[in-house]
Amino acid sequence: MTQDTTIAAIEKLVLQVLSHIEATDVFLVSVKIKPTNNIKVFLDADSGLSIEKCVKINRAMYKIIEENAWYPDGNFSLEVSSPGAEEPLKLLRQYKKNIGRKVEITLNDEVKEEGKLLEADEEKVVIEQTTGKNKKAVTLTKEIAFSDIKQTKIVIAF
Template identity: 40%
Template sequence: MEKGEVRSPFLLLYGMEVKEKVTELLQPYLNEDQYFIVDIQVSPSRNRSKIAILLDSDTGISIEECAAISRKLGNQLEEIDLFNGAAFILEVSSPGIGEPLTLNRQYRKNIGREVAVMLHGGEIRKGVLEDVNEERIVISETPARKPKKNDPPAGPVEIPFADIKKTTIQVSFK
């Protein structure tokens, strides 16, 4: 916090408490771990707070499934009056194709797909996601240029999670 910066106690108090309560209330709607929480963002406001939830599953989640969870959760949030009568916006959706992978379960779901992996040093490695475990991913790297006759054959590359800044799925229209 910068010198002279004043943090609103409303933001400090609400952010974590609301996120924890929403996480707790979501549990019955995750169908015994069929769905999983990718992220919950809470943007408190005196006028209209916003809760944005990203859910996924190993086989994907439909708009209808997100809408059903949103209706049930929204009703519960209104019943318990989480925002003390203030208006709020609730968004429940799946991560878009451009959203980075953040959970091991998301990586496993995308084995066989083309990924771009940005390392903490800024280097980007591209290839097909071949394997995932708790410590690392393995990609069959796509060469940045057409291989020359004397280049060693491209093989699988292990990348520890500790080295990964961001991984995104690459969309191909071939």
């Protein structure tokens, strides 16, 4: 199997496993396979992705991969996790899940826009930006077309 064929097969397997275990709010973000046959499956969930769900999905997938002898010598590893806070958002569903959170959007021209994510639909996102402090604070909303976005990351506040 080629790398692309293997990724497509893994993606199909993920969807099959998710429907089988009735994880309706869990969705596939991406699949990566390293040359060492290290399969990384990144999932997210509308209500948050627990470690227990990841373990359950990992075990179900591992069993099917072994039973179907995708790697006859057994030389593979499988990791199922959420993308992590440092990974950019990839899907509209991720944007919708993160409404209300602070984001940093890098535009195609490398300009960065930061603000609170208010809305997301198929064409655009809307963020709220505040400039100034106290009585001089001004709050604006800004629409940004998805076609203008290079990447969006969640800003983690401590």
